Amino acid sequence: DAKTTQPNSMESNEEEPVHLPCNHSTISGTDYIHWYRQLPSQGPEYVIHGLTSNVNNRMASLAIAEDRKSSTLILHRATLRDAAVYYCILTKTNTGNQFYFGTGTSLTVIP
Amino acid sequence: NAGVTQTPKFRILKIGQSMTLQCAQDMNHNYMYWYRQDPGMGLKLIYYSVGAGITDKGEVPNGYNVSRSTTEDFPLRLELAAPSQTSVYFCASRGTGSSPLHFGNGTRLTVT
Numbered sequence: 001d002a003k004t005t006q007p008n009s010m011e012s013n014e015e016e017p018v019h020l021p022c023n024h025s026t027i028s029g030t031d032y033i034h035w036y037r038q039l040p041s042q043g044p045e046y047v048i049h050g051l052t053s054n055v056n057n058r059m060a061s062l063a064i065a066e067d068r069k070s071s072t073l074i075l076h077r078a079t080l081r082d083a084a085v086y087y088c089i090l091t092k093t094n095t096g097n098q099f100y101f102g103t104g105t106s107l108t109v110i111p
Numbered sequence: 112n113a114g115v116t117q118t119p120k121f122r123i124l125k126i127g128q129s130m131t132l133q134c135a136q137d138m139n140h141n142y143m144y145w146y147r148q149d150p151g152m153g154l155k156l157i158y159y160s161v162g163a164g165i166t167d168k169g170e171v172p173n174g175y176n177v178s179r180s181t182t183e184d185f186p187l188r189l190e191l192a193a194p195s196q197t198s199v200y201f202c203a204s205r206g207t208g209s210s211p212l213h214f215g216n217g218t219r220l221t222v223t
Contacts, residue, residue, distance in 0.1 A: 032209045043201050043214035044154065051209070087153065091209075098169065099144065099203075099212055101154040 004088045009106045012078045020073040020105055022088030027068050030092050034099070035062065035073045037084040044087065044101075047073065083109045113137050117202050117215035124192040124222045132187040132218050134202030142205045143185040144212065145169075145177065147198040154201065160185055192222045 005023040012018040024033065034049040048055055048062045050071075055062040061074040075082055087104040118133045136143065141162045146154040156169030160179040174196060176188040185204075189196060199219050203212040 034211060036212070043217050044203075044212070045214065046211035049209060049211060085153075098156060098159060100156055100170065101146070103153040 004090060004102055006086075006088055006102065006105045008103070009108065011108045011110060012075075013110050014080060015077050018075040018078045018082070018107065020075070020086050020088075020107065021070065022072070023070045024088070024090055025069045027090055028092070031090040032092075033062065033064060033068075033071050034089045034091055035060070036087045036089065036101075037082075038087070038104070039081075039084045047086070078107075078109045080109050080111065083107055115202055115204055115213050115215035117200075117218050119218060120216070121219045122221070124189075124220065126192060126194065126222060128192050129188070129190050130192070132189075132200055132202075132220070134185045134187070134215060135183050136185075136202075136204040136213070137183065138204060138206070138213065139182060140204035140206050140213070141182065142207075143179065144203040144205075145175070145185070145187045146201045146203065147171065147196075148201065148217075149198050157187065157200075189220075194222050196220065197222045 032051050035047040036044040038044045048060050050062045063072045085104040085106050087101050091099050115136045144159045145157040148154045155171045157175050158177040160166045163179050163182050166177050199217045201217045202215045205212050
């Protein structure tokens with residue numbers, strides 16, 4: 001299965017944009033890119049996902065490189081509530097349907 | 112809708128005891144998953160199911176068993192609890208295609 005690589009930790013100032021990177025150089029054509037986040041002492045929650053085109057929703061934007069070997073989760077204005085561990089996951093939805101989580105990026109938001 | 116419901120929220124087991132962690136979803140999702148999360152670590156996939164009657168192993172299945180007799184329920188069974196199974200267990204479900212995972216609130220299990 002294709003793996004993802006994320007920085008262990010990042011910091012951001014409150015109300016500034018945050019760009020969380022994810023490398024997935026072995027991605028295949030059928031792999032979707034999913035992002036989840038886990039707030040302290042809670043279960044993971046869905047943030048956004050995409051296949052080839054950039055995606056926007058009320059929580060964040062997902063920018064996918066043209067070769068699909070990397071992607072970036074963009075939080076437009078970080079708030080203290082955005083402090084969490086962010087996971088980038090690849091998943092094949094035509095076979096197996098496994099969702100494997102890595103160690104993610106721990107985001108600290110500085111007031 | 113309740114979403115994904117896990118019971119119990121907390122449990123302490125003695126070594127060698129057995130128990131079943133319950134997971135139920137009311138979204139008519141075909142796919143269901145069990146994960147464990149050790150302190151400070153990411154989630155590890157234990158077992159998953161693509162529909163009633165069908166289950167398959169994930170990354171760390173040893174020491175666990177699952178069954179999927181209905182679409183709604185996906186219980187996780189620990190037969191002989193060991194201290195290494197102390198963890199937080201999360202159940203998740205999803206619909207078809209590229210739809211995302213919906214997680215329960217977790218069960219915190221301690222084996223002493």
